[in-house]
């Protein structure tokens with residue numbers, strides 16, 4: 001980005017001083033051109049013979065320079081994104097002791113950047129030495145032709161010296177224009193890239209005339225919904241389901257069946273290929289994205305906390321929340337106790353610059369955020385699957401409190417957490433193959449849910465604990 005800003009500065013510099021420079025250069029160019037023609041027409045023709053060649057050369061190399069500068073921008077963007085990737089995954093890198101591999105990846109990107117920079121420098125060097133060659137050739141041609149005319153007695157030595165003075169005067173603006181062209185190409189390469197980035201349209205946007213969604217009941221319906229990530233293999237095919245207001249429904253099934261995908265379609269993180277999704281009988285495509293997403297809260301397994309205090313992180317759920325509301329939300333999320341036991345309480349810094357919180361503590365902060373947001377619809381995406389038993393129980397209790405009086409979709413791996421769900425959907429690559437309450441599904445001989453459940457609670461003690 002800083003490069004783009006640099007390029008924009010270059011362009012604005014050119015835009016500020018360019019017109020005056022160009023004007024003065026133009027006057028000098030035309031003036032010396034007319035004087036030289038008037039002084040000695042034939043000699044002037046010899047002098048100007050090289051100009052078209054120089055012009056063609058400048059255009060050709062200018063284009064090549066433009067490409068080279070563009071290539072530099074692309075390569076440095078690749079290097080930057082690679083560095084960002086390695087740094088954000090630094091834990092994984094260290095745990096697999098793959099620092100060497102990351103260094104190699106960086107070296108590879110850096111080498112590509114170095115080569116494209118080298119190419120640009122080479123082209124620039126060719127450009128400037130070519131321009132120097134042409135301007136020297138112009139002087140040389142003038143000298144040779146002038147010498148010939150002196151020999152023939154058609155020109156005096158004094159006239160040749162004066163003529164050379166005008167050639168020099170003529171070449172000055174030409175050099176200036178060439179320099180301007182180089183600056184312009186460099187600036188334009190970055191500027192065009194900047195425009196390209198600005199022109200990228202978000203894939204999912206509001207339909208014209210989209211209205212604001214106000215969820216009254218929280219009724220959800222998927223009608224013949226189909227979806228694929230890359231238009232090849234369908235992840236979801238003709239899915240039909242209904243969630244009544246205030247119900248908690250769970251999605252279970254083998255890994256990769258599409259549980260997360262199905263839930264991600266509700267806030268329109270992806271656009272469906274076919275069918276419709278309704279909230280309170282309103283097609284989600286007919287409402288604004290922001291109003292849709294304001295009505296949906298998501299608690300995920302990977303909680304992202306921003307650098308800042310715990311208070312700031314909870315407030316993220318409702319930017320204008322008062323301290324009282326924040327504490328209230330933290331209490332509901334079972335987070336208040338551990339927060340006040342931290343040295344700086346709600347003002348404790350978290351993230352890179354602050355304390356490291358446990359997975360369960362982060363979860364509870366994220367749940368407090370959702371309490372503040374207070375959405376009528378909730379998606380809980382494997383929110384407790386990475387926690388230990390003790391933590392899971394505390395988080396589970398706050399999640400249950402959070403989902404009270406809200407329509408809740410749960411993606412669960414631990415089936416013990418969804419035994420009380422109003423409805424369980426079993427999703428496989430064949431679509432929804434079973435649906436019903438736990439007590440119904442567990443009775444189905446050869447049922448997939450029953451198999452999944454029994455495989456998780458193979459020993460009786462486990463099952464008894466799960467069933468409370």
Ligand SMILES: Nc1ncnc2c1ncn2[C@@H]1O[C@H](COP(=O)(O)OP(=O)(O)OP(=O)(O)O)[C@@H](O)[C@H]1O
Pocket residue numbers: 229230235253254255256257258259260261262
């Ligand atoms: N962003 C993506 N781009 C392309 N394919 C994806 C993407 N996310 C998921 N998939 C694919 O879509 C399919 C369904 O994935 P999804 O994560 O919805 O399954 P899941 O049932 O939630 O799995 P799990 O229980 O392992 O989380 C998988 O085959 C997966 O590889």
